[in-house]
Amino acid sequence: MKITDFSPPLSDRLLKEYNFFELYPFDGGGNFIHMEILGTVDDREIFEKIKNGALNDFGTLPEIASRRFEFWRTIEKSCWINRYYFIVPLAKRYWLTKDESIAVLVKDTMLNFIRGNKPPQGKEEIGNHIRRVYENRDSNYNSKTIEEYSLDEHDVEYIWFDFQPASRVIHFLYSMYFLKDSPSVSSAEWEEMENSIKDHALLIMTGEKHFNKLKISDNHQSVRSLALLFAAAFFNGADIASEFLSEGIRIASFHILNDYFNDGVLKEVSPSYHFFETWHMRDAYLLSRQYAFALPEEASAILKNAGLFSSAIAQPDSTSAVINDGYALKLEGFLASLPDDCRVSGEDSGHSYFPDAGLAVFRDAGTYLLFDFSCFTGQFSHYHGGKNSFTYWAGNKPFFIDSGCCNYDNPLFAKWFKTPAAHSSLLIDGCGDAALEGTYKWLYFPDLCHTPWTKEADDSQIISVSLKSPVPEWKDIEWERKIKVSGDRHVSISDRIIAAGSKKLTFNFVLHPDVSYDIRDGEVFLSNGETELTMSFCSWSEAVIDRLPCKAYIGGELKNTFRITVSLMAVGGENIFCTIIKVK
Structure with missing residues (x-):
């Protein structure tokens, strides 16, 4: 035996x-x-x-x-x-x-x-x-x-x-x-x-x-x-x-x-x-x-x-x-x-940068931010569109998430979860940075360039990523996203879009199902448990703020949630849009 x-x-x-x-x-x-x-x-x-x-x-x-x-x-x-x-x-x-x-x-x-x-x-x-x-x-x-x-x-x-x-x-x-x-x-x-x-x-x-x-x-x-x-x-x-x-x-x-x-x-x-x-x-x-x-x-x-x-x-x-x-x-x-x-021991604070994979993490006292600018991993791989996206926790509570994934036999796998819209990213004229045919065949995917975390004079940390995509709607578009985490754990997101002409921009923010929201006076007020956030925006023209229902895979289950969308028209040349996320 x-x-x-x-x-x-x-x-x-x-x-x-x-x-x-x-x-x-x-x-x-x-x-x-x-x-x-x-x-x-x-x-x-x-x-x-x-x-x-x-x-x-x-x-x-x-x-x-x-x-x-x-x-x-x-x-x-x-x-x-x-x-x-x-x-x-x-x-x-x-x-x-x-x-x-x-x-x-x-x-x-x-x-x-x-x-x-x-x-x-x-x-x-x-x-x-x-x-x-x-x-x-x-x-x-x-x-x-x-x-x-x-x-x-x-x-x-x-x-x-x-x-x-x-x-x-x-x-x-x-x-x-x-x-x-x-x-x-x-x-x-x-x-x-x-x-x-x-x-x-x-x-x-x-x-x-x-x-x-x-x-x-x-x-x-x-x-x-x-x-x-x-x-x-x-x-x-x-x-x-x-x-x-x-x-x-x-x-x-x-x-x-x-x-x-x-x-x-x-x-x-x-x-x-x-x-x-x-x-x-x-x-x-x-x-x-x-x-x-x-x-x-x-x-x-x-x-x-x-x-x-x-x-x-x-x-x-x-x-x-x-x-x-x-x-x-x-x-x-x-x-x-x-x-x-x-073996390694987990750290409660600090920041990490993984340049080959295209990922960055910031963590400190209940604050957690993951910036996803990951590289294309190949046809028939486990890749998703919607890069330059982020995951964000405050007060040990999740607020902005990656929608995740689902059973690969589920039609939502290719029709939703792998798409750019399922991520806290950017849509140009309704199209994201990547496009899929069938279940695994990627027709288009973005190129990204990035810098590591940099410490500013006020002790904040900032990181920058530039993205270009061959998706036809993204022709002549360059998108740079900078994320800055301040000492008070406020987050500033600066999106710089260079366009050759008029384009509709839609910034996507996917919410965790536990997050409650209120849209009023051009701001978004979020809460999860006792933690409250305020999102405010600064742009060259008036933005339309909305919310759309969507799905997320959380805790082993498909759950209903929402994504906040902020839409506005880009003009030819440089356009800068800022999102400020403050913890109350």
């Missing part, structure tokens, strides 16, 4: 102290589906909800219908169930309670999958499967609208593709670790599960060796490399372990060395995906120390820099800010899980 000799990367102390998905944060898509289905990352609550039928759409445990949602229109739901996230909190519940009925349910659920879903085997079969799925995905899901690809009724064959088998290796091994002392699992059943881990790892290794090229910023490939390292640790001492280890080290090393900017930020420029891929690096690093294999010597420094960004991005409620595709993560467990020699 190999599981008795296996030690996972994280300690029993961490596994007991924190919820599993605080230590192992989801990717974006996994999180949105998880929250729709289970609504929590609390291990105990997940167990109770599953016990009360939360997974009934997929069948009744231990029998899960793996192919029920294998269509493009529900692909995220299919991926979620076939990554077997849900199995770990169940197994952990057994570990903590020793309730054998739970152990039986967990092992029967895993065995039901193993017996009912045989993997492609052999180089030819695996290669044909990979090519078939890539062709289908790239010609349909990535390039078409949800209305177009929803007509496709073909099985998309994702169960043994990409992220899914890698995720199962990790989640199955953690579940087996939690069950290792159970008398309810027979020797023959342990052997079945062990053989399945080998089949999963062989499939992943064959795909990587022969059919997948190393690709920067491929977080799915990164998790596949980690699955091979988990399998190598599990089969430690066996001949096959060295093959898994060699391939796992090759791929993991590539991503450790190439997926992060020099400023410590993952090149996807999404905090959620930053945490996701950073735990791949963390676990690879910890496994290398436990099982005595070598990673690049730069790994510890890169991991520490990644931790520094993770700490800097923390909002006053200790959750991460949201940029591009992603969600807010409670950071305490994740930061505590970093290795001792790579």
